[in-house]
Amino acid sequence: MAQVRAEIDRLDNELISLFAERWTYITRAAEIKKPIGLEARIESRVEEVASNVKNHARENGLNAQTYETMWRHLMESAISHEENLMGAAESGK
Secondary structure, three states: OHHHHHHHHHHHHHHHHHHHHHHHHHHHHHHHHHHHOOOOOOHHHHHHHHHHHHHHHHHOOOOHHHHHHHHHHHHHHHHHHHHHHHHHHHHOO
16 A cells, blocks of 8 residues: 555656646746737637546546546636736736
């Protein structure tokens, strides 16, 4: 059991590293969107990402609804982060 737990911990660490990398792209997206007048939330993109996640989950034998729910929460956090960054950029002008 200890080895299984160690592998789960290793994977959790890798996942967090990947989420941190993903976050840098969220920050970059805000930097790009602001000057060209795009909103943080682009509903078509939200739905595209949700659809991609469901498809990837199914392809990997996972429950698509579970991962869609997780990703929607992740996307809401990312959108909030972008909105904060974009608002801070505006108030800094």
